[in-house]
Amino acid sequence: MTFTGLHLPLITPFTTTGALAEDALERLAHTVVDDGADGIVALGTTAEASSLTADERARVLEICAAVCAERAVPLTVGVESASTASTAEALAALDRRATAALVPVPAFVRPSEEGVIAHFTALTAAAPVPLIIYHIPYRTARPLSAGTLLSLAAIPGVAGFKHAAGGIDDATITFMADRPDRTAVLAGDDRFASPLLALGASGAILASAHLATARFARLVALWRAGQADAARALGHRLAALSDALFAEPNPVVIKAVLAEQGRIPSRAVRLPLLPATPEATGTALQRAS
Numbered sequence: 001m002t003f004t005g006l007h008l009p010l011i012t013p014f015t016t017t018g019a020l021a022e023d024a025l026e027r028l029a030h031t032v033v034d035d036g037a038d039g040i041v042a043l044g045t046t047a048e049a050s051s052l053t054a055d056e057r058a059r060v061l062e063i064c065a066a067v068c069a070e071r072a073v074p075l076t077v078g079v080e081s082a083s084t085a086s087t088a089e090a091l092a093a094l095d096r097r098a099t100a101a102l103v104p105v106p107a108f109v110r111p112s113e114e115g116v117i118a119h120f121t122a123l124t125a126a127a128p129v130p131l132i133i134y135h136i137p138y139r140t141a142r143p144l145s146a147g148t149l150l151s152l153a154a155i156p157g158v159a160g161f162k163h164a165a166g167g168i169d170d171a172t173i174t175f176m177a178d179r180p181d182r183t184a185v186l187a188g189d190d191r192f193a194s195p196l197l198a199l200g201a202s203g204a205i206l207a208s209a210h211l212a213t214a215r216f217a218r219l220v221a222l223w224r225a226g227q228a229d230a231a232r233a234l235g236h237r238l239a240a241l242s243d244a245l246f247a248e249p250n251p252v253v254i255k256a257v258l259a260e261q262g263r264i265p266s267r268a269v270r271l272p273l274l275p276a277t278p279e280a281t282g283t284a285l286q287r288a289s
């Protein structure tokens with residue numbers, strides 16, 4: 001299976017009293033698909049997954065799975081835990097309607113690169129669905145060399161990567177040149193999405209695409225079609241939007257803009273996140289229009 005196109009890592013909307021806003025989540029999921037998203041990611045970082053209760057996580061999954069089934073689009077589910085055993089347990093219990101699981105290196109632990117390979121080898125044995133490895137060293141504190149990324153790509157059961165290396169570094173360039181064709185690479189760093197697509201990424205998982213969904217979908221399509229001039233120009237404009245949306249910790253600005261636009265009932269986020277400032281919200285609203 002090859003993952004292509006734009007996949008939306010949905011925020012979790014809350015009501016004005018702080019409860020899960022189920023209707024708003026369902027509406028949002030339908031809207032992004034209407035606007036050109038090729039798939040949905042539930043319970044990613046952008047969903048504040050670690051701040052949700054187990055019941056809320058289960059409801060989010062049910063809602064997203066129902067929309068994905070109705071719209072016939074893939075559902076990728078974020079699964080994160082501190083150890084290999086607990087991650088394997090969470091994967092084994094995954095909703096059967098999931099198409100893939102998005103799994104980072106456990107944060108804070110800082111295993112060796114050999115440990116990372118052993119971790120994902122063990123997880124593929126436990127997972128009922130293919131894995132998309134979430135490479136995000138600035139959150140996990142575990143950089144990975146090109147050699148390790150290529151070893152991970154060779155593990156049966158690894159369908160691809162969400163690549164969010166914090167830039168286009170040496171490892172990224174070597175990995176993009178040498179990875180097997182069957183390995184999907186999805187751009188996962190909003191600001192660097194266009195350059196990674198230019199290097200051959202097959203798609204993207206971008207929180208920024210809650211806004212301007214159709215334009216982000218077009219960015220992916222243009223790069224995939226080799227229309228570099230148009231893609232580059234659009235990429236520059238969308239990078240400016242991403243800058244504004246990531247001016248404060250994700251997803252606080254995105255939620256504030258969606259609330260201002262009346263697409264979700266409130267800008268509420270859960271601690272330790274704080275609601276977006278009016279300044280950041282104003283700038284993002286302008287760039288989103």
Ligand SMILES: O=C(O)C1=N[C@H](C(=O)O)C[C@H](O)C1
Nearest residue numbers: 009044045046188206207250
């Ligand atoms: O939840 C996600 O998936 C994403 N998370 C990233 C982050 O919060 O660092 C941003 C990316 O756009 C998608």
